Amino acid sequence: MKAEQIVEAVLFASDAPLRADEIARADESLDEDAVEAALQALKKFYLESGRAFGLVELAEGYQLLTEPQYASYLDRLETVPRPSRLSGPALEALAIIAYRQPIGRIEVEYIRGVGSSGVIRTLQDRGLVEVVGRGEGLGRPLLYGTTRRFLEHFAFRSLEDLPRAEDLPVVLRDRSTPILPEDDSDEGEEGVDSADAKVADSDAEGTESDADGADSDAKVQPVLDDGATAQ
Amino acid sequence: MTTSRSRNGPRPRGTMDDEGHGFMVELERFQGPLDLLLHLIRQQDIDIFDIPIHTITQQFLVAVKEIRAGELDSAGEFLEMASTLIRIKAQMILPRPVEDEDEDPRAELVRRLLEYEQIREITRRLERSEAERARRRAKGWIEDRPGPALDDVPLETTWEEVMQAAMGVTLPEVVDRDHRVTPRTVSMEEKAGLILDTLRRLGGSDGIEFRRLLDPFNDRMHGVMTLLAGLELGRRRRILLRQSEPFRELWLYPRDESDAVREVETAQGGSLGPSPDGPPTEET
Numbered sequence: 001m002k003a004e005q006i007v008e009a010v011l012f013a014s015d016a017p018l019r020a021d022e023i024a025r026a027d028e029s030l031d032e033d034a035v036e037a038a039l040q041a042l043k044k045f046y047l048e049s050g051r052a053f054g055l056v057e058l059a060e061g062y063q064l065l066t067e068p069q070y071a072s073y074l075d076r077l078e079t080v081p082r083p084s085r086l087s088g089p090a091l092e093a094l095a096i097i098a099y100r101q102p103i104g105r106i107e108v109e110y111i112r113g114v115g116s117s118g119v120i121r122t123l124q125d126r127g128l129v130e131v132v133g134r135g136e137g138l139g140r141p142l143l144y145g146t147t148r149r150f151l152e153h154f155a156f157r158s159l160e161d162l163p164r165a166e167d168l169p170v171v172l173r174d175r176s177t178p179i180l181p182e183d184d185s186d187e188g189e190e191g192v193d194s195a196d197a198k199v200a201d202s203d204a205e206g207t208e209s210d211a212d213g214a215d216s217d218a219k220v221q222p223v224l225d226d227g228a229t230a231q
Numbered sequence: 232m233t234t235s236r237s238r239n240g241p242r243p244r245g246t247m248d249d250e251g252h253g254f255m256v257e258l259e260r261f262q263g264p265l266d267l268l269l270h271l272i273r274q275q276d277i278d279i280f281d282i283p284i285h286t287i288t289q290q291f292l293v294a295v296k297e298i299r300a301g302e303l304d305s306a307g308e309f310l311e312m313a314s315t316l317i318r319i320k321a322q323m324i325l326p327r328p329v330e331d332e333d334e335d336p337r338a339e340l341v342r343r344l345l346e347y348e349q350i351r352e353i354t355r356r357l358e359r360s361e362a363e364r365a366r367r368r369a370k371g372w373i374e375d376r377p378g379p380a381l382d383d384v385p386l387e388t389t390w391e392e393v394m395q396a397a398m399g400v401t402l403p404e405v406v407d408r409d410h411r412v413t414p415r416t417v418s419m420e421e422k423a424g425l426i427l428d429t430l431r432r433l434g435g436s437d438g439i440e441f442r443r444l445l446d447p448f449n450d451r452m453h454g455v456m457t458l459l460a461g462l463e464l465g466r467r468r469r470i471l472l473r474q475s476e477p478f479r480e481l482w483l484y485p486r487d488e489s490d491a492v493r494e495v496e497t498a499q500g501g502s503l504g505p506s507p508d509g510p511p512t513e514e515t
Contacts, residue, residue: 114263
């Protein structure tokens with residue numbers, strides 16, 4: 001049997017993206033290179049034969065998905081489920097977690113200015129974020145990060161597909177700057193007078209999981225200090 | 232208030248009269264205090280690095296006054312921001328020592344505002360990616376839903392029992408499929424009254440089947456509210472709820488504080504014939 005057919009069968013039967021190494025487990029004759037070659041051949045074949053679906057690269061893997069222009073037809077059928085969309089607050093919290101992971105709930109709330117335990121719970125229930133560790137601060141707070149399901153939901157291949165900080169109209173603060181001001185760690189967060197507070201816990205750098213998307217904003221200079229003090 | 236999807240595009244969320252005061256905003260349109268502040272700043276073309284803290288505080292407080300008593304939950308976040316603004320205002324007025332290296336009191340607020348604005352932009356982009364992705368469907372695509380932790384729910388029952396219970400449920404026929412939900416809902420208090428009245432009419436310690444309480448009403452909402460009322464009365468120790476085993480009929484008994492103990496005893500050994508190995512599931 002040809003590698004292409006095996007790979008196609010595996011993709012067809014899967015309801016989630018599969019990595020090349022996962023597909024390769026289907027047969028001893030397959031290795032990652034063979035799978036990659038087969039994937040490229042299939043991708044080309046679907047495209048050239050005008051299929052209504054194609055091979056899409058997402059969430060570090062591959063999946064067969066319908067082409068976007070057929071969405072309106074599928075929407076007419078009640079039996080074809082529609083993807084659910086996130087609420088505004090949930091998206092906002094997810095954006096913060098995606099860019100600042102690993103990050104604790106308190107920091108998310110400080111950035112948003114509103115309580116966020118509910119939305120974080122929702123994101124967790126939907127498998128978009130997960131607990132990735134504990135911070136070093138008081139009570140060893142839970143730290144959250146995004147999952148593969150998150151990449152899948154937005155069709156990102158990896159965290160590198162997140163909008164880059166330098167493409168955005170406003171500059172993020174330097175990642176080495178702590179989110180929370182130092183002087184009031186317990187309740188009132190608005191410590192307006194301590195710009196150089198120490199890193200509380202969760203914002204520690206050099207964590208493996210945020211290597212991709214986050215590195216780009218690490219380069220951004222904290223331009224705000226100068227601007228803010230110049231009166 | 233924070234549930235509104237006020238995300239993309241300029242929406243008329245507040246208007247200013249010609250003189251520049253009398254700022255009207257609809258608070259529930261904002262995701263939170265930072266959103267409101269940014270709106271105030273952006274709408275008036277204020278330089279974010281030189282915020283006229285007096286004016287902004289004033290406007291913010293006016294907006295916060297709109298918060299009604301019923302919305303106090305999210306009001307806290309707005310009030311907290313108001314106090315921050317007032318604090319900054321005070322710090323601006325107070326003379327600072329010359330050698331003081333402290334930065335502008337507004338600096339941290341500016342940082343938060345800029346960061347929040349950035350997050351809002353990212354959120355908008357994520358929303359677009361999400362919409363784009365939603366146009367592509369996978370084969371056998373299944374709506375993701377929070378999976379219950381199955382291990383935590385030991386379900387000791389057989390399919391026959393489930394079937395029986397299912398057959399016993401009589402659902403009212405849906406006559407008019409596009410009926411509208413009327414604002415006049417069934418109140419729980421009303422149902423609590425019905426339960427107590429019925430039990431009083433029966434007299435003594437006689438109980439009644441939950442099902443019979445629903446007989447006069449052929450409506451799902453009545454069923455829901457009667458159940459809630461029953462649970463609430465049980466919690467308040469006004470009645471006893473009893474079910475010999477899962478999926479069996481639910482019985483409601485009157486309960487007096489004085490004879491509460493007797494009630495429990497008679498009901499346990501009584502006419503219901505509870506199975507010896509399955510103690511009554513609800514006992515309030």
